[in-house]
Amino acid sequence: MTFTTRGRLLACAASALVATGASAETITIATVNNGDMIRMQGLASAFTDAHPDIELEWVTLEENVLRQRVTQDVATKGGQFDVMTIGTYEVPIWSAQDWLVPLDGMPEGYDADDILPAISAGLTTDGTLYAAPFYGESSMVMYRKDLIEAAGLEMPDAPTWDQIREAAAAMTDKDAGVFGICLRGKAGWGENMAFLSAMANSYGARWFDMDWNAQFDTPEWKATLTDYLDLMTNYGPPGSSSNGFNENLALFQQGKCGMWIDATVAASFVTNPTDSTVADQVGFALAPDKGLGKRGNWLWAWNLAIPAGSEKVDAAKAFVAWATSQDYTALVAENEGWANVPPGTRSSLYENQDYLDAAPFAQMTLESINAADPQNPTVDPVPYVGVQFVAIPEFQGIGTAVGQQFAAALAGQISADEALANAQALTTREMKRSGYQD
Structure with missing residues (x-):
C-alpha cells in the first residue's frame, strides 16, 4: 500500500471519528524556522488525518529566540510547549536535570533501533532515548x-x-x-x-x-x-x-x-x-x-523532545514518533523528492537506493557521522559528552x-x-x- 493510499484511508477514518463528536486535544509545538521544519508543518495534515483526536498548534521561532523560549519553559516546567525542537547540545544536559520525558514506549513500528548509533548516542542517557532526531549532520x-x-x-x-x-x-x-x-x-x-x-x-x-x-x-x-x-x-x-x-x-x-x-x-x-x-x-x-x-x-542533530512540564505526553509522543519516522521520510520523498528528505538519522535511509541515487554525497555523509563519537570525542579521556x-x-x-x-x-x-x-x-x-x- 502506498503512503498516499494509506493516507486516504486514515482520512476517511478521521472523518468518521469526528462525526461521532470526539473531542480533540491540542498540543503546542515549538520549532525553528528552517526549511525542513517549515516543510514538516506543511505536511502535518497527514498526522492529523491519522490522529483526529489531536490538533497541532505551532510556535515557529528564529533559532536564538527558540533557544531562549524553550530553555525558560523547560527549566521552570511551565508547560507552555508539549513538543520542543532542541539540539544535541541540550539533550544530555536537560535529561540529567529530569527536564525531558523519556522516549520509551514509543508507538508500535517506530523502530528506534534504526536510528544511526552515532546520533542516538548523543540523545541517550543511561540507556534511555530522550529526544528523537529529525535530521542529523557531521x-x-x-x-x-x-x-x-x-x-x-x-x-x-x-x-x-x-x-x-x-x-x-x-x-x-x-x-x-x-x-x-x-x-x-x-x-x-x-x-x-x-x-x-x-x-x-x-x-x-x-x-x-x-x-x-x-x-x-x-x-x-x-x-x-x-x-x-x-x-x-x-x-x-x-x-x-x-x-x-x-x-x-x-x-x-x-x-x-x-x-x-x-x-x-x-x-x-x-x-x-x-x-x-x-x-x-x-x-x-x-x-x-x-x-x-x-x-x-x-556531530549535530535537530531533535524533537517532550518537556517534563507537558500534560499531554501521549499525544506529544505520537507526534514525535510520526515526524521522525520512516513513513515521514517516504511522505517527504513523495511530495518533495528524495534529495529533500531529512538526512542523517536512520540507517534505512542509507540502504535506500532511491535516496543514494538522488544524493551522491550520501555515503560520505554517513561515514562522517559514523566517525564521530560524542561519548568518547577525544584521544584522551574527558569528563564530558559532546x-x-x-x-x-x-x-x-x-x-x-x-x-x-x-x-x-x-x-x-x-x-x-x-x-x-x-x-x-x-x-x-x-x-x-x-x-x-x-
Missing part, C-alpha cells in the same frame, strides 16, 4: 575536483591535515581570486569553535581533563591553533575572521574556495546547479586526521568567549600564544565560579 571536506586535478594531486577519501595543507597551497591562486581553503572564523561556540573543537579532538587536544582543568596551555591546543592560523593566513580568503557557515557557503558556490570543511548538510547546496557555479566539480572526503584515531568532524561542544550549561558562554580570542588571533589583533593564554584564564575563572573546581 562535517566533511568539500573540494573542487577540477582544481585538485589541475594541481596534479588526488584527494584521498580519508585525508590527513598535512594533505589538506598541501592541497590548499596547490590550489591557491590569489590573483584569480581563488583561495585554497575556507574555514569558519566568526566567533561563537557554534561557529569557529565548532570547527576548532572538532579539529582539536583530532590533534589530541581536549577542553578539559578529568578534573575539569582547562587545557588551552597544552602543546596539543597550541598545535591546533597554530596550524589553523597558518592555513587561514596563507591560503584563506581575506576577512575570514568574519566568515561563518553562510559566508563560506557563498564563497564556495561562487568558485572562490578550493576546499571547505563544514557541515555535511551543505553538500546539497554546493551541488545544486541553480545556486552553485561549481556544482559539477564538487568532491567529498572525510574530515582530516592526525593519525591519532580521531577525525576532525563534529564532539564540537561540551555538554555543560556553562559552555555556551565559555565557548563564545574563547571563540572571540581565536577570532582576534585570526584577525591579527593578538598572537596565538596570547589567545591561548586568555582562553586558559577565562575558562579556568568561569569553571571555578561555577563550582567545578575549588
